[in-house]
Amino acid sequence: MGSLDGVAETVLHRRYLQQDEEGTIVETPDEMFRRVAANLATAEAQFGGDVEPTEERFYEAISNLDFLPNSPTLMNAGTELQQLAACFVLPVEDSIDSIFTAVKQTALIHQSGGGTGFSFSQLRPEGDVVKKTGGVASGPVSFMKIFDAATEQIKQGGRRRGANMGVLDVTHPDVEEFITSKSDDDVLRNFNLSVATDAEFWEAHASGDAYEIVNPRTDATVRQATPDAILDEIAEAAWETGDPGLLFLDTINEHNPTPHLGRIEATNPCGEVPELPYEACILGSINLGQHTDGEEVDWEKLRDTVHLAVRFLDNAIEMSEFPVPEIEEMVTNTRRLGLGVMGFHDMLVDLRIPYVSEGAVEFADELIEFVHEESWAASRQLADEREPFPEWENSIREAPMRNATTTTIAPTGTISLIAGCSASIEPIYNVAYTKHVMGGLDIVNDRFVDMARERGFYSEELVEDLHGWTTIQNVERIPDDVKRLFQTAHDVPADHHLLVQAAFQEHVDNAVSKTVNLPQSASVDDVKEIFLSARDLDLKGITVFRSGSKPEQVLGESPLK
Ligand code: UDP
Structure with missing residues (x-):
């Protein structure tokens, strides 16, 4: 199993690990990963596949935090509820x-x-x-x-x-x-x-x-x-x-x-899955920071994870039980999947590409095209092995596919905390801060700490000081090239958020959940401009979030999380 940090341990203990009737936690994080992998691998038997080797591969991928399914799968797979979709x-x-x-x-x-x-x-x-x-x-x-x-x-x-x-x-x-x-x-x-x-x-x-x-x-x-x-x-x-x-x-x-x-x-609530009435979608996100050698993308590993994740999510459709019969029927007919990514900013740091740069937008395009193409290839292989989704012949998909859609960009609000990575395709919130959920979570960016140690400007005092800021751009002790790699949500101009959203939307077949942050000083006209640009960029939807505009959000810090 990969190493879980203190934040991940807290989140899992508070929300995910199984409890008995008295509320005592009865599984370890490792047992949780095993429960999920074992439950989803049993679907293989229905298609003449090998259950045990598949369970091992699922277990490796999720316990190493290379890929995580959405929260309901982690919470409910192999339990009485068995409802796996978000x-x-x-x-x-x-x-x-x-x-x-x-x-x-x-x-x-x-x-x-x-x-x-x-x-x-x-x-x-x-x-x-x-x-x-x-x-x-x-x-x-x-x-x-x-x-x-x-x-x-x-x-x-x-x-x-x-x-x-x-x-x-x-x-x-x-x-x-x-x-x-x-x-x-x-x-x-x-x-x-x-x-x-x-x-x-x-x-x-x-x-x-x-x-x-x-x-x-x-x-x-x-x-x-x-x-x-x-x-x-x-x-x-x-x-x-x-x-x-x-x-x-x-x-x-x-x-x-x-x-x-x-x-x-x-x-759905955060906008990443446009659906017909009674459709449901099970999401999963690949942790991109686990797919570099520290400097370059490990494309082979990424390809393997995409293929495994598509199989995992297709099995999840097979294994999920839905509380309403009409949903069961729709899901079985379209088999919509929502595979996406998290840790995009982490990957950019490894590649030494600043988030606010043309290079980041170009790389986003290249990366998500790869993930999307491979996910379709995996879904086609599954159509051969199993069957195409029942509505395939009437659909707009030319070649047989197992799933009507494969890709989505979800907010990964909680699973990114478990994986210890930057959320979704968002810039980091800060290199060190306290997130005011679940009794307060102290989040410190590992990549920043490693780089600070290597470059000789690390001190506990620095990390402590940084908690009080929402940007590191004015901190003299930090070298300029490092500052550029760790631009935070507050440093990213709204039109750049939109370009990143558009680059991902270009390739994913569901939609992209993205927070377009605006400074508190932004005007109503700025918001309108963003709406008009979103239309011009062929996005499927748009939400803005102006700093300080909302006392409490539906899902945490931003309207999308
Ligand atoms: N969601 C929800 N309640 C929550 C968080 C999320 O119902 O508290 C749903 C919502 O449909 C959202 C989706 O789960 O669009 C995915 O959110 P996210 O990626 O943040 O979930 P995670 O799997 O990280 O918990």
């Missing part, structure tokens, strides 16, 4: 029956560690008629508050907070209320919000025309609105609270692998 989208139709069915399904999913996304665009607007009772409708935002209250109460048995994504179409009559619904801190605390936009909206924006606001129940146009004015409102709310973000549904649906099954209208 990302769900549920349908919400315009009836009390459908709304409360979705509330119940949400509760079951949150209980097992998953997050849920919904489009509320089909719900009739506030003030509309309710024939059955002769009353008036209360509208999407009021129903979202019910989902929020349910989430608040479940809190996932204390192990993981529930998270939701609420989506509303920009043509919905209640869109303005939706946009400003989080300006009160106590409202919709367990929701991230996204306004869904389509080609028509952007065409109207480009030509300066108005667009139609439509009642989804009657399809009647209720009024006209100006795209630019709505964008101003969205930018202002996002400047103030971080919400809402935008979704680009036309771009998302251009890449929908199974359009015959329906149009995609929502994503």
Whole structure:
């Protein structure tokens, strides 16, 4: 087994290791890795594969921290729950029956560690008629508050907070209320919000025309609105609270692998998986810092890990039990996987490429293209060995594949703490800091400490001092070339965050969860500019986070984590 640091030990003890009925921890981290590997390897038997050698390979990869699956897999594989997916989208139709069915399904999913996304665009607007009772409708935002209250109460048995994504179409009559619904801190605390936009909206924006606001129940146009004015409102709310973000549904649906099954209208909570209603996705992330020799990328090892990870995740689909039969059926039909990466900044440090450089964007492109191509190759091999996903013949995939999608960039908020690596494709938060979760975690960047020792500027006092800063750029004791390698989230300009996001989005077939940080001094217009650039860069969605704009986030420090 690889070495777990103190932070990893704390996280595992608090949230992941199995407990008995009295709450006493009954497994070691090593036994946890063994439990997960053994459980997922048993799927091999169904396809005539070798269980034991596969278990060993899975165990090696996860216990060495080369690759980790999403939290629900680590928590639940080989246990009574056996629900392995992190990302769900549920349908919400315009009836009390459908709304409360979705509330119940949400509760079951949150209980097992998953997050849920919904489009509320089909719900009739506030003030509309309710024939059955002769009353008036209360509208999407009021129903979202019910989902929020349910989430608040479940809190996932204390192990993981529930998270939701609420989506509303920009043509919905209640869109303005939706946009400003989080300006009160106590409202919709367990929701991230996204306004869904389509080609028509952007065409109207480009030509300066108005667009139609439509009642989804009657399809009647209720009024006209100006795209630019709505964008101003969205930018202002996002400047103030971080919400809402935008979704680009036309771009998302251009890449929908199974359009015959329906149009995609929502994503999971952090935005990295656009899904059809009742789809679910099991994520896994390759720890890139484990795939260098300290100076260069070990492409052979990376290829092996990608192939193993695709097999692991496909087995996870086989082994996962879902709390709702409709989900079981959808997942079996599309077999969507979400393989991604974490430790991107660590890898850049090893390669001596500063995060804020053209070189980093070019390298991101080369790296993720490789991971993506290899993951497709692995999925094709599995289609040969097993069978293509059942909906393959009707899908847009030309060659048989085992999975409708293979790649995603997830935030890796917790699994990067277990792996001791930089999160996802994000710049580091700092070289040394205290993360205020789980009683306070002291995070110190190993690569920085090693380099400081080698270069002779290490001291305990320096590391202590650095805790008080969010950047090291003004610290005289640190040589300039080292400073350049350890640029933090605060040193990265917003347009560079976008370029990194776009480089990854270019190749992954799901989406990219990325925090586009803005300084506190950024203006509402800066936020709007980012939205417009995100559209120009063909992204699938965009969220911004202005320093200090939000007292408490849905998932920790940023809206995406
Ligand atoms: N998620 C959730 N609750 C949480 C954290 C995450 O429901 O507290 C879900 C959500 O759908 C998110 C996904 O898990 O988009 C992946 O998040 P992340 O990569 O941070 O999860 P990890 O596997 O690191 O715990």
